[in-house]
Amino acid sequence: MGLRYYNALTQVIIVGFVCFLCPGMFNALNGTGGGGQLDPTAGNNANTALYSTFVVFGVLGGAIVNLFGVRWTIFGSGFTYALYSGSYIYLNHTGKSSFTIAAGAILGVGAGILWAAQGMIMVSYPREEQKGRYIAWFWIIFNLGGVVGGILPFAINYNSDTGSLSDGVYIAFVVLECMGAFMGLALAPPAKVTRDDGSSVVLVKYTNVGKEAMEILKLFINPLMLGLLPMCFTSNFFYTYQFDDINGALFNVRTRGFNNIFYWGAQMVGAYALSFLLDNARFSRKKRGVIAFGIVFVAFNCIWGGSLALHNKYPSGLELTDRIDFKDSSRAAGPIILYVLCGLGDALYQSFAYWIIGALSNDNQLLARYIGFYKGMQSFGGAIAxxxxxxxxxxxxxxxxxxxxxxxxxxxxxxxxxxxxxHSEPIGVGKEDGSESEQYGEKEGAGQRA
Structure with a gap:
């Protein structure tokens, strides 16, 4: 079936390109270690500020999206990514990190809302048997942003390895992220989106601030959300180690960009490969989940085992005065392969987490809150890391x-x-209060009253 504008897959692809241009570019910048700076302290403090506000607005993000809809929340959130990237130009010229740290805190607000909207679209728009595939499509497009973002510092700094990224790289990030913000306006109102079987993706009751506040509080006594909390907390914790202590500490600037091309490329491969298992109708959903769990378990133990071996090779703390260049194959091959496997493992972990959440319900509003909780607790771990x-x-x-x-x-x-x-509870059959749900009118947001 060809893609149509109001088709659910089309909308997932559009939000994928938004994330390609906004968080994808942010990931590429972060992946260079220290936000592309020789000294990672400013970048680390900015990320701490970012994830601290992300904790709050990640949890609240689902409610905000339910109240105001996906288009304008994503549009506004996208510009916070551009502000953050642009702040490094100021840091390059002044050496003062205060603006970058403040921009990180503002980005945490925008990112929490954007990811709640993205997650709701990704896991509630597809049919149950398509959720793994839709997650993979999104993850491939999104991480293509990291690949492109890795090419930028690699190409621009190829003959000028100064230790920190140039203004030109940061300006390129700002332009691309502004484009991503405007692309958020291309999303269709959820009320008009249909699945490929003709069913509406939105069959929920209208909401209000009081209801959203109560439902957010309930998340913290929900046994399934509490069960996911350690997984949420851990799911971004490893970025500091991977980006700063492997890629940032071992390699020169152009090689960090080179490595990120393959790190984010491995994410695309990992998400795509896992989708074949997650949507495999030959196995029950629980069995698919158990097998995917086993894959993630083995993959991460291998990654951390390899990281320990790398640490033993560079016991001084992976900080090299003579940083590795990708052309020095005898020194570069092992650490680069490990770093690429870290990207593969991240995709397996994140895709599996989203699939679990998507398997818990088909309700747009409920999934927006679940995703918000996931991103909020994920950011709590990230802030500490x-x-x-x-x-x-x-x-x-x-x-x-x-x-x-x-x-x-x-x-x-x-x-x-x-x-x-x-099977999750069918949309339109019953809600948390036991009543039958109703379809949206022509309003865009899940929470706008008629």
């Missing part, structure tokens, strides 16, 4: 923390997987 980097906690201790946190998340992750039902 980036501050560990800013405080120069030893690389070995950061590695141990990552491995231990993953181990802690395993039992509760398996508990939630074991609770997955073969």
């Amino acid at each position: 980036w501050q560990l980097g800013a405080k120069h906690v030893t690389v070995l201790n950061q590695l141990i923390a990552n491995w231990v946190l993953f181990g802690i998340s395993v039992p509760s992750m398996l508990y939630v997987v074991w609770r997955i039902q073969e």
Whole structure:
């Protein structure tokens, strides 16, 4: 079937390109280590500020999207990414990090709202048997942004490896992120979107501020959300270690960009490969979840084992005065392969997490809140991790923390997987209060009253 504007897949692809241009560029910038600066302290402090506000607005993001809709919330949120990238130009010229840290805090607000809207679209628009595929389509497009963002510093700094990214790279990021913000306006009102079987993606009741506040509070006593909490907390914790202590500490600037091309490329491969399992009708949903859990478990233990081996090779803390260039194959091959495998593991982890959440319900409003909770608790872990980097906690201790946190998340992750039902509650049959739900009118937002 060809793509139509109001088709659910078309909308997932559009939001994928928004994230390609906004968080995709942010990921590329972050992946260079320290926001592309020789000294990562400013970038680490900015990320701490970012994830601190992200904690709050991640949790609140689902309610905000339910109240105001997806188009304008994504549009406004996109510009916070451009502000953050642009702040590094000021840092380049003044050496003062205050603006970058403030821009990080503002980005946390925008990112929390944007990701709640994105997650709601990605996991509630497809049919149950298509959720793994839609997650993969999104993840491929989104991480293509990281690939392109890796090409920029690699190409621009190829013959001028100064240690920090040039103004030209940051300006390119700002332009692309502004384009992503405007692309948010291209999204269709959810009330008009249909699945490929002709069903509406939106069949929920109207909401208001009081209801949203109450439903957000309920998340913190929901056994399934509490079961996912360790997984949420861990799911971005490892970025500080991977970006700063492997890519940022071991490699020169152009090689960091080179590495990110393959890091984010591996994310595309990982999400696509896992989708074949997550949507495989030959297995029950619970069995698919258990197998995917096993894959994630093995992959991350291999990654952390490889990281320990790398640490033992560079026991001084992975900080090299003679940084590795990609052309020095004898030194570069092993660390680059490990870094690329980190990207593959991240895609497996994130795709699996989104699939679990999508398997818990088909309700747009409920899934917006679930995704918001996931992103909020994820950012809580991220804020702590980036501050560990800013405080120069030893690389070995950061590695141990990552491995231990993953181990802690395993039992509760398996508990939630074991609770997955073969079919989520059909939309339109019953809601939390037991009443029958109603379809949207022509309003865009999930929370706008008629």
